[in-house]
Amino acid sequence: MKExxxxxxxxxxxxxxxxxxxxxxxxxxxxxxxIAQDLASEIGQEHLAICPSDRLMKVxxxxxxxxxxxxxxxxxxxxTLGPGIDLEYETEPQTSAAEPALYETxxxxxxxxxxxxxxxxxxxxxxxxxxxxxxxxxxxxDRMLAKSDPDAVEIHPDAxxxxxxxxTLYDHLDEITILxxxxxxQILISGSRDTNVKLFDFSxxxxxxxxxxxxxxEPVTSLSIHPTGDYIAVGTEGPIIRIYNINTCQCYVCPYxxxxxxxxxxxxxxxSDARLYASSSKDGNIKVWDGxxxxxxxxxxxxxxxxxxxxxxxxxxxxxxxxxxxxxxxKLWELTTGRCLIAYTGAGTIGRQEHSAHAMFNHTEDFVMFxxxxxxxxxxxDARSAQRxxxxxx
Amino acid sequence: MHLSxxxxxxxxIRKSVYINIEKLSQAYEFAIDKIGMDYxxxxxxxxxxxxxxxxxxxxxxxxxPMANIEQLWKDYLDFERxxxxxxxxxxxxxxxxxxxxxxxxxxxxxxxxxxxxxHLPSVPPSGLPEELKQVEVWKRYIFWEKDNPLRxxxxxxVTKRVRFAYEQCLLCLSYHPDIWYEAALYLQESSNLxxxxxxxxxxxxFSEEAAQIYERAISGPLRxxxxxxxxxxxxxxxxxxxxxxxxxxxxxxxxxxIDPTLAYIQYMKFSRRAEGIKSTREIFKKAREDSRTKxxxxxxxALMEYYCTKNKEIxxxxxxxxxxKFPNISDYIMAYVDYLSHLNEDNNTRVLFERxxxxxxxxxxxxxxxxxxxxxxxxxxxxxxxxxKVEKRRxxxxxxxxxxxxxxxxxxVDRYKFMDLYPCTPPELKAIGYRDISTHTMIMNPAIPRGLxxxxxxxxxxxxxxxxxxxxxxxxxxxxxxxxxxxxGAFPPPPAVSSLLSLLPxxxxxxxxxxKIDHIIDIFMKINIPEQGTLTSNLF
Numbered sequence: 001m002k003e004x005x006x007x008x009x010x011x012x013x014x015x016x017x018x019x020x021x022x023x024x025x026x027x028x029x030x031x032x033x034x035i036a037q038d039l040a041s042e043i044g045q046e047h048l049a050i051c052p053s054d055r056l057m058k059v060x061x062x063x064x065x066x067x068x069x070x071x072x073x074x075x076x077x078x079x080t081l082g083p084g085i086d087l088e089y090e091t092e093p094q095t096s097a098a099e100p101a102l103y104e105t106x107x108x109x110x111x112x113x114x115x116x117x118x119x120x121x122x123x124x125x126x127x128x129x130x131x132x133x134x135x136x137x138x139x140x141x142d143r144m145l146a147k148s149d150p151d152a153v154e155i156h157p158d159a160x161x162x163x164x165x166x167x168t169l170y171d172h173l174d175e176i177t178i179l180x181x182x183x184x185x186q187i188l189i190s191g192s193r194d195t196n197v198k199l200f201d202f203s204x205x206x207x208x209x210x211x212x213x214x215x216x217x218e219p220v221t222s223l224s225i226h227p228t229g230d231y232i233a234v235g236t237e238g239p240i241i242r243i244y245n246i247n248t249c250q251c252y253v254c255p256y257x258x259x260x261x262x263x264x265x266x267x268x269x270x271x272s273d274a275r276l277y278a279s280s281s282k283d284g285n286i287k288v289w290d291g292x293x294x295x296x297x298x299x300x301x302x303x304x305x306x307x308x309x310x311x312x313x314x315x316x317x318x319x320x321x322x323x324x325x326x327x328x329x330x331k332l333w334e335l336t337t338g339r340c341l342i343a344y345t346g347a348g349t350i351g352r353q354e355h356s357a358h359a360m361f362n363h364t365e366d367f368v369m370f371x372x373x374x375x376x377x378x379x380x381x382d383a384r385s386a387q388r389x390x391x392x393x394x
Numbered sequence: 395m396h397l398s399x400x401x402x403x404x405x406x407i408r409k410s411v412y413i414n415i416e417k418l419s420q421a422y423e424f425a426i427d428k429i430g431m432d433y434x435x436x437x438x439x440x441x442x443x444x445x446x447x448x449x450x451x452x453x454x455x456x457x458x459p460m461a462n463i464e465q466l467w468k469d470y471l472d473f474e475r476x477x478x479x480x481x482x483x484x485x486x487x488x489x490x491x492x493x494x495x496x497x498x499x500x501x502x503x504x505x506x507x508x509x510x511x512x513h514l515p516s517v518p519p520s521g522l523p524e525e526l527k528q529v530e531v532w533k534r535y536i537f538w539e540k541d542n543p544l545r546x547x548x549x550x551x552v553t554k555r556v557r558f559a560y561e562q563c564l565l566c567l568s569y570h571p572d573i574w575y576e577a578a579l580y581l582q583e584s585s586n587l588x589x590x591x592x593x594x595x596x597x598x599x600f601s602e603e604a605a606q607i608y609e610r611a612i613s614g615p616l617r618x619x620x621x622x623x624x625x626x627x628x629x630x631x632x633x634x635x636x637x638x639x640x641x642x643x644x645x646x647x648x649x650x651x652i653d654p655t656l657a658y659i660q661y662m663k664f665s666r667r668a669e670g671i672k673s674t675r676e677i678f679k680k681a682r683e684d685s686r687t688k689x690x691x692x693x694x695x696a697l698m699e700y701y702c703t704k705n706k707e708i709x710x711x712x713x714x715x716x717x718x719k720f721p722n723i724s725d726y727i728m729a730y731v732d733y734l735s736h737l738n739e740d741n742n743t744r745v746l747f748e749r750x751x752x753x754x755x756x757x758x759x760x761x762x763x764x765x766x767x768x769x770x771x772x773x774x775x776x777x778x779x780x781x782x783k784v785e786k787r788r789x790x791x792x793x794x795x796x797x798x799x800x801x802x803x804x805x806x807v808d809r810y811k812f813m814d815l816y817p818c819t820p821p822e823l824k825a826i827g828y829r830d831i832s833t834h835t836m837i838m839n840p841a842i843p844r845g846l847x848x849x850x851x852x853x854x855x856x857x858x859x860x861x862x863x864x865x866x867x868x869x870x871x872x873x874x875x876x877x878x879x880x881x882x883g884a885f886p887p888p889p890a891v892s893s894l895l896s897l898l899p900x901x902x903x904x905x906x907x908x909x910k911i912d913h914i915i916d917i918f919m920k921i922n923i924p925e926q927g928t929l930t931s932n933l934f
Contacts, residue, residue, distance in 0.1 A: 123527075125508070140508075162461070162504075205501060217869035217882070227856050238882045242867060243859050248889065252864035253880050260880065274856040293863040 026056035085315050085365040085383050087334075087341065097364040100380040101390035107144035109137060109165060117190075119179040126166075128188055130176025136190055138167040138202055167202050171209045178222050183229045189246075191220035197234060199246065214249055216242070222267045226291075227274045235265030241279055243294060252294065259296035261285060266356060267311045271318040276335075278321050280309035286323055288335060298338055304329060310356035315365060322368060324359035330370055332383070344381040346388050347372050419446060426454075431558045433503055436462040443469065449477075457492040459500035459544070467493050499543045506535045516568040516615065529570070532563045540580070550596050553584040557603070571619050574611035578604045582629065604629065612642075618652050624660050636668050647684070655687045659694045671702055682715075689726040692716030696733065706737065721753065724760035731767055740775050747771070751787075761791060766808065773809060785809065 020043055027036035029052035036050060111131035118129045127139045143164040174194035181188055186203040190210075197220055198210035218236040225232050234242045239261040243252045254260065263283035270277045275291045284306045288298040303309055304325025313322045320341070321333045330344040347370050359370045365383055371394070372379045378392040422442040429435055439455040443466070452470035456463060470489075474482035510531050519525065539559045542552050560577040567573050581604035589597035608626035616622055623646045630638040643661040647654045658681040665673040678695045681687050696712035699705055713730045720726050727750050734743045747768045751761060765788040772781045789805055803826045810817040818826065865879065868886035877884045887895065 203505070205505075217871045217873075226859070228858065231859055236869075238869070240867070240880055240882050242869065243861075243864065245861070250861075250889065251867045251869070251883075251886065252859070252861050253867040253883070255863075255865040255879060257880055274858070291857045292860045294859060295863070 022053070022056040022059065024050055025053035028052040029054050085320065085361070086317055087384065088319070097362060097366050099389045100362060100367055100369050100378055101392045103392060106148040107139075107164060109139060111135060111137070117176050117179045119181055119188075121181040122183050126181070128179045128181065130179045130190060130192075132175040134170065134172040134174055134176060134192065134194075136167075136169040136172075136176060136179065136188070136200070137165050138169070138188065139164045140166050167205070167207060169200050169202070169208060169210075171198055171200070172196065174219070177220060180223060180225050180232075182225060183227055185229065187229075189223065189225060189232060191223045191234065193219040195219055195236075197223060197232070197244070212246070212249070214244055214246075214251075221265060224269045224277060226270055227272060233268045233270060233277050233279075235268040235279060237264040239263055239265065239281065239283070241265055241268055241289070254289070254294040254296065256295065259287075261287065263308075266309060267358070269312055269314055271314040272316060273318055276314075276318065278312045278314060280312040280323060282308040284308060284325075286312055286321070286333070288321070298335070300333060300338070300340075303331065303333075303340075308356065311358035311360075313358075313360055315361065322359055322361060324357065324370055326353045326356060328353050328373075330359045330368055330381075332368075342384075342386050344368055344370070344386050344388075347379045415445070422446075429558075430454075431458060431555055432562075433460055433500065433507070436460050436466065439466060440469075447473065449474070453489060456489060457496045459496045459503055461500065461504075463493070463497050463500055495544060502538070502543055506538050507531070510535065512562065512566060514566045516566060518569040518615075529567065532567060532573075535559055536563060536576075549584065549588060549591070550593075553581070553588075553600060556580055556584075568615050571611075571616055571621050574607065574616065574622055575625055578607040578611070578625070578629065581607065601633065605633075612645075618649065620646070620656055623657070627660070627664060631664060631668065639664060639668070653686060653688070654681075654684060655690050658684070658687055658691050662691075662695060662698060666698060666702060671699070674698060678712075689716055689720040689723050692719070693726065693729045700733070709733070721750075721755040722757075722760075724756055724763060727756075728763060728767070731764070735771060743771060744776075765791060769808060781809065 020039070024036045024040050027033075027039065028050050040050065109129070111129065111133050112135070113131050113133035115129055115131040117131075118127065120127055125141055127141060127144075128136060129139070130136045140162075143162060143166075147164060169188075169190075172190065172192040172194055173196075174192050176190050176192050178191040179188060180190075186201060188200045188202055189197065190200065191197050195216045195218055197214040197216065199212040200210045201207055214234075216234065216236055218238045220234055220236050222235040223232050230246055232244050232246060234244060236242070240253050241260070244250065245252075261279065261281035261283055262285075263281050265279055265281050268277060268279040270291065276288055276297075277291055278286065278288050280286050280303075284302050284304060286300040286303045286309055287296050289295065290297050300323075303323055304327045307326040309323055309325045311324045314320070315322065319335060321335060322330060323333065324330050328345075328347045330347070331340045332342040332344075333339065334341045353373055355373065357371045357373070359368060361368060361383065362380075367380045367389065368383050369378055369380045371377075372391065375391060375393075377394055380389040380392070381387060382389060419442075422438070422445065425438055426435075426442065430438065435458075439451070439458070439460070440462075443451045443455060452466070452473060456467050456470055460466075471482060471486060474485050511528060514528065536556065536559045539556045540552075544551070544555075546552060557577070557580075560573065560580070563573055564577065581600045585597045585600035585604065588594075588600065605626075608622065608629060611622045612619070612626060623642060627639045627642045630636075630642065643657060643664070646652070646657050647661070658677065662674045662677050662681075665677055674695070678691070681691045681695075692712055692715065696709040696716070699712060700709040713733065716726060717730065731743065731746060734746055747764070750756065751764060751768070756764070765784075769781070769784050769788060772784045776784075785805060789802070792805070807817060807823065807826065816823060866886050867878065867880060867883045869883045870877075873882050873884075875881065886892065
């Protein structure tokens, strides 16, 4: 087996060398002598006799035709929402979505204190918002849009639209830090600084209290629901990430103390196929864990210059992780190689931020968004080229 | 919903043209009759009420579940008070209950229909997840309406509401034959219920409406759908309208680009039930002359003759006729063979086998099934010599197909097997190289979809956390170092223990005997328990 692996590795290395040779030959063929020379010296192949050749061109055209026919199987999320960012297959930015700066405010609802948590339901019909005043509001998207712009929505023009806030839930005692909708049932899961994780059934209009509470020992900072909806991963101010089985309320952790974070966990997320979950922490590390065994399979140490990492998010195909740190830089990491592929810079203050903020993809994963502290606006970048886009003032 | 929009437009146009209140109120009545039950019909009711300022309109409106029913109720009470405050209070109490009822139902309706996209154009079913979701929501809404949410005793109203729900559904899902059928069936059932209760006229109306739904179904997008045609025919048959049934079947058969075989068969079955074997024969004749029909008609006709008139000769002749027309279709011949073997006529069966297998009309692959049947037949009926002869001939044919080269024992197995009993154990069969090639028992229909596509199955198998690889943890506020390998928690009590703990009263309730445990354990250790009880000896 080892022999075979070695052979596979060697052939891969040889292929890469061949590819670079082809690149250099193509450059010389097209007349870019200097660049070809520089590239050759970069990769340490200056002694190679460089002959101009058009072979790369031919190989690429054949390869592109073939690639077109290869079907890429889509996972369930990609099937319903469309493929997201995939740098292995795309080289040019193909943005069909509007950039974030073009979005307009449709509706404003207010809480009595700062509002820090928000979530969309999986079918996109509902929005939940949670606040420091310990209350949660659930809003209906169609009604919000109808209130703001009656012409835009496809409801009967004379139909009377109700109030967008369809539920208000008061069951926590302290700030709501995180909200997530259950993937299938009409259940909302909330985590709060009062160390509780509560499940609310909002299908009945009279719902006010949770029907289940999981009590932890430390304030909950983040949680993520497993795609089946039966498990949640909870991150708290303690360094240990817990996996709860929602139905039995039993809690499990990874058994190896050295694999855990060393400071409070700021964010935890499951990938869409549930094979992995990722976590970010104040200790500056980002860890990727195996969804089945709970063990840490990868650590990106000092991901943001040792400063706390504020948020982590998977791309839809599960190949990339987008992280935001207190150094005001967003980074896109590729999981197979463990490298940072793209860094999106230029947000906010240079150096340390005051407050932590979350970075997210937009709905087509063409853009990356991050709130800018200095100007109180939303920064966005093109996800593939890291080109900065306009600011959306908030 | 677009229907309602058009109707409303009509009203608005009429308003500008006619200032004649009577005509207008007629228009409004028409609109309310059609869409008054709709959840969003508040504007309609409001306008009508303002126009007529009549008590009746208000009263009808406030008991219909709709979006702004509260507003209508308030307007109604104000209106009543302006006429006569005393009566207003009386009305308040009387109608209040119905109004509350309607309001509750309105809220439930909103919940049930959330997620319904009424503007989806009708397309043939595609099996996509969004479509499935919409279908599910529609079905749930219809089911909820059938449940009589208004708790009314008026069966007519319930039927009307359900029919309205079906109509709305059909706007979006008109390519789904099951909705059409369910709608018609429901109306049929309501009509039966009403006629039982004694309300004959309403029963008749609903019965007619059921027929109308069928008519619409087969003239609309599902023109070529056989299921609906047959269901319609059966419905008319149950109403004893045989002429109608004839017309329906003929309409279907006259359509140009469909395969009428199944229709002819159903037609023949109907005519046998309703009019006897003569008319069946006429239909069969027509079917024969129709070039599009396939062999199934012959099989069905022959069997029908045999089962009804018990006349073997005619059935025989029909089969022969079919054989002349379709000598190369193995399924047809199988059916013929089955028929003959049921008749228990050995000679005829053998003759048929010989004829077919030597005629050279069938391709070799198709004959495999026939050869198997022949062998079975000989094993049941013939002597050993003929069995061996048939086997040899079969082996010869199979050899040509290169399936069983050198596997003579495998062929011997076929001689001895019966239904699903085999003369060898499965591993032995595998060693011999036996493969069961007799497939004549079921004519597999490749058109019926088997299984679901990967995205239809509700949950692809997601990776689930395997808790046996993790350690149970109970977060603790005051953590004692060393209590648990992972700092911050303790070991939770096992689930059985925690459920027991939740049932027990809190520790401070216990005031009972506080036992000195060491002492009692000592006593237990010192006790000498005899092997057998001595109680019996003490009793006697």
